[in-house]
Amino acid sequence: MMPLAQWYTDAAGYRRLGLRFDDLIPEENDVVQTALKRLPPKEAYDRVFRIRRAFQCSISHTLLPKEEQTKPEEDVEYLSPIIREVEKEFKERKDLDALIVKRK
Structure with a gap:
């Protein structure tokens, strides 16, 4: 399955624009917004730089x-672990808010 997965990733084309997979995650929900706020400043700056550079390439119809x-070895998760952590925290908060305490 790995050759097929590698082919699919190359065919997606986001690496040719200098993006990582986690740069493609939509930012429209609270979980992702919270995770973006928790990114280290250097990683947040690099993310914005990659997105702006890809946007410029898209407008000019060029590739980097x-x-x-x-490169495949640079395309590592940096936002997904934080998103999973935030989702766990939100679920835990929801469960604790719905907790009913009964006295005997």
């Missing part, structure tokens, strides 16, 4: 030079 494209 081969040496500036994201």
